[in-house]
Amino acid sequence: xxxxxxxxPVYNEAANLRRTVADWYPLTxxxxxSRLLLIDDGSKDDSLRIMEELTAHYPKLEMISKVNEGHGPxxxxxxxxxxxxxxxxxxxxxxxxxxxxxxxxxxxxxxxxFGAQIGARTxxxxxxxxxxxxxxxxxxxxxxxxxWTQDPNTPFRLFDRAALARFLPLxxxxxxxxxxxxxxxxxxTKINARYVPITFLPRQGGKNSINFSRIVSIARETVSxxxxxxxxxxxSLRKQGEVR
Numbered sequence: 001x002x003x004x005x006x007x008x009p010v011y012n013e014a015a016n017l018r019r020t021v022a023d024w025y026p027l028t029x030x031x032x033x034s035r036l037l038l039i040d041d042g043s044k045d046d047s048l049r050i051m052e053e054l055t056a057h058y059p060k061l062e063m064i065s066k067v068n069e070g071h072g073p074x075x076x077x078x079x080x081x082x083x084x085x086x087x088x089x090x091x092x093x094x095x096x097x098x099x100x101x102x103x104x105x106x107x108x109x110x111x112x113x114f115g116a117q118i119g120a121r122t123x124x125x126x127x128x129x130x131x132x133x134x135x136x137x138x139x140x141x142x143x144x145x146x147x148w149t150q151d152p153n154t155p156f157r158l159f160d161r162a163a164l165a166r167f168l169p170l171x172x173x174x175x176x177x178x179x180x181x182x183x184x185x186x187x188x189t190k191i192n193a194r195y196v197p198i199t200f201l202p203r204q205g206g207k208n209s210i211n212f213s214r215i216v217s218i219a220r221e222t223v224s225x226x227x228x229x230x231x232x233x234x235x236s237l238r239k240q241g242e243v244r
Contacts, residue, residue: 002111004034005082008095009074014046015205016097021054021061024093024101028060030108035085036061038095039078042068072176079168079178083161090164092179094155097204106196107158115163115191118183119156119198137180137219144226145233147187150195152180163191166240170233172225176218181229189237 006024010017021036028034040048040063051063064081066074075092082090089111093099099119107117134153142148157179167185171178186193 001031001033002088003031003086004028004089004091004108005085005087006034006036006091006093007075007078007082008036008038008093009041009071009078010038010043010047010051010095011041011068011071011074012043012045012047013095014043014050016095016203017047017050017054019204020095020097021058023097025058025061027101027104027108033086034060037078037081037085038063039074039081040065041070041074042066069174070176072178073174076168076171076173076175076178079159079164083165083168088161089158090161091158092155098201099156100199100201103156103196103198104158111158111160114158114193115160116182116186116193117158118151118186118193118195119154120151120195121154121156121200122197133219137177140219140223140226141180141184144223145184145188145230147184149180149183149187152183153177154198154200155179156198157182170229170236172229175222175225175229177222181233185233185237188233 004027006027008020013020025036028036036058038051038061040051048065055061055063064077066077078092079090091104091107103119110117134151137152138149141152163186167182170185171181175181
């Protein structure tokens with residue numbers, strides 16, 4: 001049976017962790033060796049203590065604690081850990097309770113047909129500001145990479161092992177927008193992929209750790225790196241014969 005790793009970054013999610021783990025943990029029953037992996041990114045609240053408590057109650061729950069590096073590097077680490085632990089499929093979502101586990105079923109049932117399946121948030125309930133940021137990001141990715149992405153940074157995506165192992169080495173370990181680059185690579189190559197409409201709920205508890213000023217700061221830093229990343233991507237994927 002296929003081995004699934006569900007990976008979630010955690011940063012100051014003490015208000016959401018118990019509910020989120022309870023909601024998503026049943027999916028580990030999809031395979032004997034499937035796991036739910038939480039990676040704490042140097043939380044300043046009780047997240048780490050709660051994670052340790054939860055691992056005592058959920059035998060297929062694994063956790064890692066590390067210093068704060070940001071959301072993108074933490075996701076990249078989570079993907080790498082899942083591959084290193086032998087996952088056949090890796091699903092990433094966030095630990096804030098804004099996605100619904102019942103919407104994962106469609107992706108899992110169709111997993112053998114797609115190297116990547118990415119959620120497209122419809123009727124987003126996390127504010128106009130965030131929707132505008134997502135639109136600007138899509139335009140920037142189109143300008144710099146020549147790829148239109150329907151929802152580039154969505155935290156709801158399933159990769160098979162081969163696709164993720166091919167793309168992950170192209171992403172710098174310190175890059176802030178790991179999922180966005182993965183979306184670009186998926187769109188740029190011959191991999192069979194699709195976007196699937198998903199629900200995106202309001203934050204269920206706590207506060208979002210990234211405010212608008214921080215988003216602007218991240219945008220400035222990442223956009224300055226787009227040209228070199230684009231050259232590296234095109235060179236590497238062309239050598240592999242993966243370009244559409």
